[in-house]
Amino acid sequence: SYELTQPPSVSVSPGQTASITCSGDKLGNKYACWYQQKPGQSPVLVIYQDTKRPSGIPERFSGSKSGNTATLTISGTQSMDEADYYCQAWDSSTADVVFGGGTKLTVL
Amino acid sequence: QVTLRESGPALVKPTQTLTLTCIFSGFSLSTSGMCVGWIRQPPGKALEWLALIDWDDDKYYSTSLKTRLTISKDTSKNQVVLTMTDMDPVDTATYYCARMRIVGATRAFDIWGQGTMVAVSS
Numbered sequence: 208s209y210e211l212t213q214p215p216s217v218s219v220s221p222g223q224t225a226s227i228t229c230s231g232d233k234l235g236n237k238y239a240c241w242y243q244q245k246p247g248q249s250p251v252l253v254i255y256q257d258t259k260r261p262s263g264i265p266e267r268f269s270g271s272k273s274g275n276t277a278t279l280t281i282s283g284t285q286s287m288d289e290a291d292y293y294c295q296a297w298d299s300s301t302a303d304v305v306f307g308g309g310t311k312l313t314v315l
Numbered sequence: 316q317v318t319l320r321e322s323g324p325a326l327v328k329p330t331q332t333l334t335l336t337c338i339f340s341g342f343s344l345s346t347s348g349m350c351v352g353w354i355r356q357p358p359g360k361a362l363e364w365l366a367l368i369d370w371d372d373d374k375y376y377s378t379s380l381k382t383r384l385t386i387s388k389d390t391s392k393n394q395v396v397l398t399m400t401d402m403d404p405v406d407t408a409t410y411y412c413a414r415m416r417i418v419g420a421t422r423a424f425d426i427w428g429q430g431t432m433v434a435v436s437s
Contacts (some may be wrong), residue, residue: 252423
């Protein structure tokens with residue numbers, strides 16, 4: 208089955224830039240999206256179609272992709288950005304929606 | 316305003332069948348490109364996609380769980396129902412429904428429900 212791999216944790220100092228990666232076989236041929244999930248809350252879509260930001264999502268959130276690795280970048284990270292982040296893609300060969308294992312972002 | 320809300324039992328016994336209902340508003344599941352999916356999250360663990368139904372009544376299931384899952388919709392009632400058979404304690408999780416809009420090859424859940432916690436225990 209298709210898998211997306213994320214680092215379990217990333218730490219960043221307030222005001223600095225955080226980068227969270229998501230890698231998968233042939234991810235370069237698929238669209239990736241990213242969700243933010245704070246404790247006790249439902250996930251929120253922050254990036255879709257690799258680089259697009261839904262309305263209402265702060266500009267400090269951006270997405271990119273190089274080869275088979277997608278990256279979520281948070282510029283000027285704030286304490287409110289501390290959360291779990293999940294990448295997701297769609298495997299057209301099986302029609303499966305696939306989530307990464309999640310990355311816990313700590314702002315300290 | 317688009318909203319989704321999940322409902323179902325908080326506790327089921329092992330081997331029982333779980334039935335969850337997602338009631339949504341603010342969009343129509345008969346509109347081209349619209350889908351509703353189910354995703355679950357065991358306590359402290361990652362999100363896991365379960366099933367998806369689209370505007371054309373096409374149904375998609377997680378490869379690993381498809382023998383246990385059935386998804387259906389009632390467009391007139393703005394409802395999507397998921398059944399999962401043969402429940403086991405490892406199925407204890409928060410179950411979410413979420414909207415997906417298909418635009419080309421883009422597949423992303425843009426609006427999520429609040430989730431409903433289901434425990435499996437005798």
